[in-house]
Amino acid sequence: MNVISSTADAKRPGAARIGIGGPVGSGKTALIEALIPVFKARGIEIAVVTNDLVTKEDARRLQAGGLIDPDRVLAVEAGACPHTVIREDPTLNIAAADDLEAAFPDLDLVVIESGGDNLASTFSLDLVDWWMFVIDVAQGDDIPRKRGPGILQSDLLVINKLDLAPHVFVDADAILAEARQIRGTAQVIGCRCKGATVEGIETIADTIAREVLFHEIPA
Amino acid sequence: MTDLRSQLRMLQCCDSAFPSGAFAFSSGLETLVNEGRVKSATDLHQLLDGQVIPRWLDFDRPFLRQAFASAQDPDALYQIDTRCHLQNTVERLARASRRIGRSLLTVHARIATPGAKAYQDHLRANAPPEATGYEPIVQGMLGAGLGLDLSQAEVGALNTVVTGVTSAAVRLGKLGALDAQAVLAAAANAMVAGLSCPAPEYPGAFAPLVEIAAQRRTAEQISLFAN
Ligand SMILES: Nc1nc2c(ncn2[C@@H]2O[C@H](COP(=O)(O)OP(=O)(O)OP(=O)(O)O)[C@@H](O)[C@H]2O)c(=O)[nH]1
Ligand SMILES: [Mg+2]
Numbered sequence: 082m083n084v085i086s087s088t089a090d091a092k093r094p095g096a097a098r099i100g101i102g103g104p105v106g107s108g109k110t111a112l113i114e115a116l117i118p119v120f121k122a123r124g125i126e127i128a129v130v131t132n133d134l135v136t137k138e139d140a141r142r143l144q145a146g147g148l149i150d151p152d153r154v155l156a157v158e159a160g161a162c163p164h165t166v167i168r169e170d171p172t173l174n175i176a177a178a179d180d181l182e183a184a185f186p187d188l189d190l191v192v193i194e195s196g197g198d199n200l201a202s203t204f205s206l207d208l209v210d211w212w213m214f215v216i217d218v219a220q221g222d223d224i225p226r227k228r229g230p231g232i233l234q235s236d237l238l239v240i241n242k243l244d245l246a247p248h249v250f251v252d253a254d255a256i257l258a259e260a261r262q263i264r265g266t267a268q269v270i271g272c273r274c275k276g277a278t279v280e281g282i283e284t285i286a287d288t289i290a291r292e293v294l295f296h297e298i299p300a
Numbered sequence: 301m302t303d304l305r306s307q308l309r310m311l312q313c314c315d316s317a318f319p320s321g322a323f324a325f326s327s328g329l330e331t332l333v334n335e336g337r338v339k340s341a342t343d344l345h346q347l348l349d350g351q352v353i354p355r356w357l358d359f360d361r362p363f364l365r366q367a368f369a370s371a372q373d374p375d376a377l378y379q380i381d382t383r384c385h386l387q388n389t390v391e392r393l394a395r396a397s398r399r400i401g402r403s404l405l406t407v408h409a410r411i412a413t414p415g416a417k418a419y420q421d422h423l424r425a426n427a428p429p430e431a432t433g434y435e436p437i438v439q440g441m442l443g444a445g446l447g448l449d450l451s452q453a454e455v456g457a458l459n460t461v462v463t464g465v466t467s468a469a470v471r472l473g474k475l476g477a478l479d480a481q482a483v484l485a486a487a488a489n490a491m492v493a494g495l496s497c498p499a500p501e502y503p504g505a506f507a508p509l510v511e512i513a514a515q516r517r518t519a520e521q522i523s524l525f526a527n
Contacts, residue, residue: 158526160324161471170319172403 100204100212105197163196171208200229314456328513359505367440374422415445
């Protein structure tokens, strides 16, 4: 006789798992690259799983970047289905996260980067405890308005490349305000991951530390 | 008369929506497509009939049957698993088989399929992950645990392989989703014919086209699939 076991694996020991989804080129890998030194400074031990759509490019970029021990980065091929590997069938990503935890028992956080997908992608809660969706201003100021599960259901919506707003005729404050209005109480953070200065990265790290690692950081 | 419950469990567990990671593997097809050796529905049908189905019948099937018969005995399963490892000469296909087998174990342990947790614990305690957890061993053990008869377990496992390669072909753009169903309908002949023959006593594989293709992919090759 089969029994129904609890699907939420709340008591799973080990590192917290977070997902980063969002359309192609919105800056998911750049955000991870910007977050790594911030986590390092705070003593938070991380590892990364990438789900490149076509190559192992993102994994290689992180491994070669010198920011993180290359052994802490694993690539999982998505079989041309970036959403399947994070939602309908996350088993390969679960196995990769398990392998990283086994190899690095002191991990606090496993970050799983989805292959670039469309606005409908969401993460299975079998795979991650919390996930964020990254879009950027240059994809059009109507993106939040188009809603879609990624925009609406993510625990955090990140709007990246604020520096580009003036070049693509977007009002950064307006797009952030509209996103906040659409998401109600769910968080929205604007950021810039590249260039002479970065912006919003500490705030994103604070949110992850507070909501995922349960560190006491004032909101 | 077939028991309705086992029939339902077979449909559930052999559904392409059942999480096993199988969608990320093409079993060499991606290389054959990239090299222009598989270009159409006809080519795919020939590949299934000439390589994929015979390889499963000759190699995976006897292992599945042995595991089905020893489903209650984790140590016996482990011995069969180890033989499967030793006989697997194509590392890329072997790796896929292990990753799928281990995913199946994880999911079935979670949904409390009889035997799954016991075998998973046995492997964790005793076995190196890169040498055990092969798909046919896990499928045979699970088939018994789910209350399937041997023939259902075999049909389900072979169907999973054939639909997996066919769906990879659709994602590689070599045939449409409707053509794919025509190929599957036609491939049923070879599947039925093969399953109607007695299984070989000793496993052995000879499907050089897919085996060499699976090994031939290079690190630089742009790839959607893990093999
Ligand atoms: N101007 C500007 N460019 C950025 C910013 N963040 C990322 N980029 C650039 O945007 C491009 C895409 O960044 P990635 O980090 O590769 O994006 P991604 O979302 O990981 O892409 P995929 O994984 O391919 O979906 C790169 O050329 C980055 O340099 C930013 O804040 N401002
Ligand atoms: Mg990326």
